[in-house]
Amino acid sequence: MVRNILITLLLFVSVTLNAQKTQYHDAAQLNVIGKAIPTSRSFTRIDTAAYRFNDAVIEEFACHSTGLAVLFATDSPFIKAKWLTSGKNASENMTAIAQKGLDLYIRQNGEWVFAGVGRPQMDQGPDYASHKSTIVKSMAPGRKECLLYLPLYDRLDSLFIGIAEDSYIEPLENPFRHRIVIKGSSVTHGLAASRPGMSYAARFGRDNGFYCFNLGFSGMSKLQKEYAEYLADIEADAFIFDAFSNPSAEIIHERFDAFVDIIRAAHPEVPLIFMQTERRESRNFDTWREDFEARKQAAAEEEIKERMKTDKHIYFLPSDDFLGDEHIATSDGSHPTDLGFTYMLESISPKILKILRKYGIK
Amino acid sequence: MVRNILITLLLFVSVTLNAQKTQYHDAAQLNVIGKAIPTSRSFTRIDTAAYRFNDAVIEEFACHSTGLAVLFATDSPFIKAKWLTSGKNASENMTAIAQKGLDLYIRQNGEWVFAGVGRPQMDQGPDYASHKSTIVKSMAPGRKECLLYLPLYDRLDSLFIGIAEDSYIEPLENPFRHRIVIKGSSVTHGLAASRPGMSYAARFGRDNGFYCFNLGFSGMSKLQKEYAEYLADIEADAFIFDAFSNPSAEIIHERFDAFVDIIRAAHPEVPLIFMQTERRESRNFDTWREDFEARKQAAAEEEIKERMKTDKHIYFLPSDDFLGDEHIATSDGSHPTDLGFTYMLESISPKILKILRKYGIK
Numbered sequence: 001m002v003r004n005i006l007i008t009l010l011l012f013v014s015v016t017l018n019a020q021k022t023q024y025h026d027a028a029q030l031n032v033i034g035k036a037i038p039t040s041r042s043f044t045r046i047d048t049a050a051y052r053f054n055d056a057v058i059e060e061f062a063c064h065s066t067g068l069a070v071l072f073a074t075d076s077p078f079i080k081a082k083w084l085t086s087g088k089n090a091s092e093n094m095t096a097i098a099q100k101g102l103d104l105y106i107r108q109n110g111e112w113v114f115a116g117v118g119r120p121q122m123d124q125g126p127d128y129a130s131h132k133s134t135i136v137k138s139m140a141p142g143r144k145e146c147l148l149y150l151p152l153y154d155r156l157d158s159l160f161i162g163i164a165e166d167s168y169i170e171p172l173e174n175p176f177r178h179r180i181v182i183k184g185s186s187v188t189h190g191l192a193a194s195r196p197g198m199s200y201a202a203r204f205g206r207d208n209g210f211y212c213f214n215l216g217f218s219g220m221s222k223l224q225k226e227y228a229e230y231l232a233d234i235e236a237d238a239f240i241f242d243a244f245s246n247p248s249a250e251i252i253h254e255r256f257d258a259f260v261d262i263i264r265a266a267h268p269e270v271p272l273i274f275m276q277t278e279r280r281e282s283r284n285f286d287t288w289r290e291d292f293e294a295r296k297q298a299a300a301e302e303e304i305k306e307r308m309k310t311d312k313h314i315y316f317l318p319s320d321d322f323l324g325d326e327h328i329a330t331s332d333g334s335h336p337t338d339l340g341f342t343y344m345l346e347s348i349s350p351k352i353l354k355i356l357r358k359y360g361i362k
Numbered sequence: 363m364v365r366n367i368l369i370t371l372l373l374f375v376s377v378t379l380n381a382q383k384t385q386y387h388d389a390a391q392l393n394v395i396g397k398a399i400p401t402s403r404s405f406t407r408i409d410t411a412a413y414r415f416n417d418a419v420i421e422e423f424a425c426h427s428t429g430l431a432v433l434f435a436t437d438s439p440f441i442k443a444k445w446l447t448s449g450k451n452a453s454e455n456m457t458a459i460a461q462k463g464l465d466l467y468i469r470q471n472g473e474w475v476f477a478g479v480g481r482p483q484m485d486q487g488p489d490y491a492s493h494k495s496t497i498v499k500s501m502a503p504g505r506k507e508c509l510l511y512l513p514l515y516d517r518l519d520s521l522f523i524g525i526a527e528d529s530y531i532e533p534l535e536n537p538f539r540h541r542i543v544i545k546g547s548s549v550t551h552g553l554a555a556s557r558p559g560m561s562y563a564a565r566f567g568r569d570n571g572f573y574c575f576n577l578g579f580s581g582m583s584k585l586q587k588e589y590a591e592y593l594a595d596i597e598a599d600a601f602i603f604d605a606f607s608n609p610s611a612e613i614i615h616e617r618f619d620a621f622v623d624i625i626r627a628a629h630p631e632v633p634l635i636f637m638q639t640e641r642r643e644s645r646n647f648d649t650w651r652e653d654f655e656a657r658k659q660a661a662a663e664e665e666i667k668e669r670m671k672t673d674k675h676i677y678f679l680p681s682d683d684f685l686g687d688e689h690i691a692t693s694d695g696s697h698p699t700d701l702g703f704t705y706m707l708e709s710i711s712p713k714i715l716k717i718l719r720k721y722g723i724k
């Protein structure tokens with residue numbers, strides 16, 4: 001009886017609050033985290049005026065909001081968003097929420113708990129770049145500390161966060177420790193994650209309280225020297241590499257040493273943790289793919305092991321268990337889903353944490 | 363050295379075979395499985411001329427190819443497909459591969475092993491209903507036994523399978539045993555599965571060798587009598603229900619008994635296994651949702667437990683562990699991803715198998 005009265009009261013309060021007008025705040029004025037080096041545009045992970053990659057696709061990806069998040073606190077009973085991306089559709093192996101949506105977590109007893117998603121516009125046509133969504137509503141009164149992940153695989157031209165007219169919103173201090181750079185392919189980019197906060201890089205950061213920078217470049221991560229030059233400029237406590245997913249065996253042999261040389265010149269003793277590329281499911285029956293991938297993996301192992309002989313701060317993580325053994329961990333034979341990332345994190349997290357502890361990173 | 367010569371030879375043979383012309387075969391002439399009751403259209407799961415649902419959305423969903431698959435054998439080194447769906451885009455919480463793509467498995471030592479996906483057209487515009495994709499290529503010589511899952515969340519108007527000009531293709535006998543009907547909501551429909559073969563219904567069937575029928579109807583599964591009348595007509599060894607995800611507490615109380623009465627009149631002693639609806643992540647902070655969902659779950663439990671007093675062939679599976687406890691199992695707070703389905707199957711599979719064994723279903 002008392003419970004029912006309380007519920008009714010709570011619902012009445014919720015409805016009343018939801019009927020309130022919405023005030024929108026520019027998210028750029030809050031605490032935008034996830035840029036390894038500051039950029040002039042609010043939601044761009046790399047400044048392509050400062051760093052040139054000599055490739056239109058790489059420069060497009062550099063402008064993605066991949067790995068960025070907005071930290072803020074509010075006492076609003078609801079959180080809405082209006083945002084602008086490119087008008088592109090997600091590719092066929094990913095969700096639009098991951099590509100150009102938003103993913104909100106609220107801190108509860110020190111844990112970031114999923115609160116809701118910003119659902120992007122999905123109608124067809126080139127002009128559907130403008131999105132509006134209620135992320136969460138009918139919340140109990142009180143201050144909420146919020147972590148809002150931005151689109152994984154799209155440009156974010158603007159973002160406004162909507163709260164109740166009589167509520168406050170303010171930047172929240174970045175609670176993540178250390179500076180860990182994760183450089184890689186589409187796997188790191190988070191292509192087949194279901195939501196922006198579900199990339200393995202975001203999960204590794206959230207799970208362990210680490211400040212991670214997502215430098216995943218889908219299909220374009222081929223040990224180019226331009227990336228190494230960018231990485232050299234980052235103030236970093238550790239680098240994690242998914243470096244062998246995109247290049248062929250030939251490219252790995254050709255470029256690996258020069259790539260590491262550039263980073264080492266700037267960071268002589270920072271741990272460089274290289275993951276072997278996953279054993280793709282697309283190898284199961286395709287003999288061409290089997291050969292291509294096996295040669296890639298062999299080249300990676302050969303180069304790394306040679307380098308480890310003279311560099312005691314380089315580490316190599318095997319990938320045998322990244323996709324489990326039930327053929328259920330990818331969206332298309334190559335890209336790990338949230339399930340694939342779970343397997344992968346179960347494999348790499350304890351190994352990486354053990355390495356990082358040696359450097360006082362914990 | 364010998365290995366390198368062999369690889370070169372294999373690559374040459376692969377390239378030669380891939381350069382061969384492609385012959386296309388109508389998949390409707392192969393073995394299309396997954397229809398609980400035969401339908402006049404090749405890839406339609408329910409015949410809406412024979413069964414009326416008095417709702418345009420339900421009738422649209424009834425025409426989806428959800429849960430259907432094509433069984434065939436071929437000695438072609440590659441498998442391609444041309445197919446026609448509606449021109450709709452996937453909703454923002456699912457991949458286009460799951461919505462309107464194809465998902466191929468090849469039998470290896472008695473196990474169905476993932477072989478490749480049919481990638482649908484993703485360009486923008488209403489006319490992109492026509493798809494063409496190479497699912498797998500460069501396969502070693504020999505007969506392949508194939509299981510090709512059809513689009514989960516779209517109409518399939520036609521499907522042609524492409525093989526090499528001098529290869530054969532023939533229907534493959536259905537290896538799945540017993541007849542298990544799975545009726546439910548978007549969770550059963552497989553909305554946030556990454557591929558058509560990754561719905562929990564498809565995985566439960568594939569993992570256990572059972573012949574399962576997917577009757578998931580996203581958002582529309584509200585214990586309507588029209589469904590019960592259809593279910594009554596199915597020759598079935600067991601029914602599994604995700605029946606409490608869509609209806610409100612009020613609807614559950616109002617319709618549950620009548621729904622079961624209709625099925626029981628036709629199937630007096632067939633096991634009816636009802637799953638509690640998952641504890642949605644959208645409840646985490648939304649007090650309105652929390653109340654609505656808690657009342658739904660209470661109503662479901664109350665109705666089921668009352669009915670179990672007089673019907674000893676009704677079973678109830680709790681859902682507490684369906685989504686794990688890390689807030690990482692859904693694409694949007696409601697829809698389990700492949701990871702969510704993994705948690706769910708870990709919970710329900712042993713319980714369902716134990717029940718089914720009592721009825722000689724194993």
